[in-house]
Amino acid sequence: QVQLVQSGAEVRKPGASVKVSCKASGYIFTSFVIHWVRQAPGQRLEWMGWINPGNDNTKYSQKFQGRVTVTRDMSASTTYMELSSLKYEDTAIYYCARGNREWDYWGQGTLVTVSS
């Protein structure tokens, strides 16, 4: 069965970076784009960027351009989202999701807390 399994919760200080992983299984890794989305407490879902594992193309939200980097490891069927220069307002749950049009499978979410 299709699964996206994310890494565990993280705590970082302001100015630091965080890297969250999303391991895919149960389907052909290169067949679907992987998106990264975040949800701050009580807020709407916010798209950050995507990667096409097949050709390594990426696209980022203008809001996060320069601070977010999405990469993939083909041998591990895993994508990574790294967010740098963390601010308190980056405290959120970060999700990966599979989808070229409809996003039919999601990771369980990773809580990133930015705290001094």
Added chain:
Amino acid sequence: DIQMTQSPSSLSASVGDRVTITCQASQDIRNYLNWYQQKPGKAPKLLIYDASNLATGVPSRFSGSGSATDFTFTISSLQPEDIATYYCQQYDNFPLFGGGTRVEIK
């Protein structure tokens, strides 16, 4: 940039009621619109894709309609397990979610 306006932001209805949520795009997005359900502490779940197609395994009381700029999501008969927040999402260009609608039981 495309804007997505979802309404209402919250609603309260009785079990068995018909519930309708609307989503308006600031420009034509064809039928590139999905609807998701999110329960507390959980990841969103796809319900409707391409504006009107029911996702696999989703009960038929959920439906979607619309195209271009105006879209509607309907629960034909609200059930207790439908308590959640619902989001529209356009993917015509950069993916963008609506503000969400919290559905509660009256």
